[in-house]
Amino acid sequence: MMHVCIFGGTTEGRLLAVFLSEFNVKADLYIATEYGEQFVKDLNNVNVHQKRLDKQRMIELFEKNRFDCVADATHPFAKIVSQNVKEAAEHCNLKYYRIVRETDKNEYPMYFDHIEDIISHLNNDEGSILLTTGSKDLDKFIAVNNYKERIFVRILPMESSLKKAVELGYSNKNIICMQGPFSEELNIAMMNSIGAKFMVTKESAASGGFEEKVNACIKTNAKCLVLKMAEEEGITLKDFKQIIRGKI
Structure with a gap:
């Protein structure tokens, strides 16, 4: 069974966890707050962890588990967390995907x-x-x-x-x-x-x-x-779902 590690108590993180559960993909979802945990309860094959990890603990996590990839769905303004996830994944030669938001541009603001x-x-x-x-x-x-x-x-x-x-x-x-x-x-x-x-x-x-x-x-x-959100490279949640569909 495919195994995905997700970081993020964001809307994207929760939607991704639901998607993986529906497609019978095993996932570990890491959320920083107890508040965010309440929105992702009782999902099949999804283990939810309410804890904050620094880069060293992320490395230990990736070395201990056989993840197929890590999806960074943390908040767009949580730059330090994203950097830690990316560097820890690179250290462990683990495929890293940054899930970026499709912003709603508007002329008025x-x-x-x-x-x-x-x-x-x-x-x-x-x-x-x-x-x-x-x-x-x-x-x-x-x-x-x-x-x-x-x-x-x-x-x-x-x-x-x-x-x-x-x-x-x-x-x-x-x-x-x-x-x-x-x-x-x-x-x-x-x-x-x-x-x-x-x-x-x-x-x-x-x-x-x-x-x-x-x-x-x-x-x-x-x-x-x-x-404004800083420009960043990554893929949308929709694109990541397509990648997962192609692997299962």
Whole structure:
């Protein structure tokens, strides 16, 4: 039986795990958080591991198991993890596939290369902000003028995320803990309720609700500030599925 190692609690990682299960391919899926683990339970032939591995532990994992290949479906902004997976696979002469997202390009948003550029833009203007970039970057956005009052953060309903937001000084009344993706209507309702002049988000695929965010900004007359994904080489989930079909 073919055996695939997957890294990523992303939408792509979960969809890949479901696909392999349906095609009777054995898989080990490594997810960083307990939160992500709940979405991939009870899949035939798929073992889910909730743990973070550094490069050395990845090498040990690859040497111990007879994987046919490794699929890196980690988040596009998790560059260090991707680099570790790639280097560990190369060290073990294991075939490595980087699963890249098909992004939803849109003319309306303002695209930025760095978070610091977004912060500078926000500091040259006033108004409430709906921040949807996740808990990882919350520490950087405290550089926004009057952030405690201006920024409303939308993060996953995880204790660690909430704790981080509170410790960084974000106002309790401005913290929204919800699991997405969100509909256009819900985005509009949230933005109207806080009087948002800006939404800050990351470039993502349709599966991440990107189009719904952009449309909500258009309909509420808010600026949509988008952190661009860096260009990277790889194949789409659709292409990887075709490779697997050709091997089984």
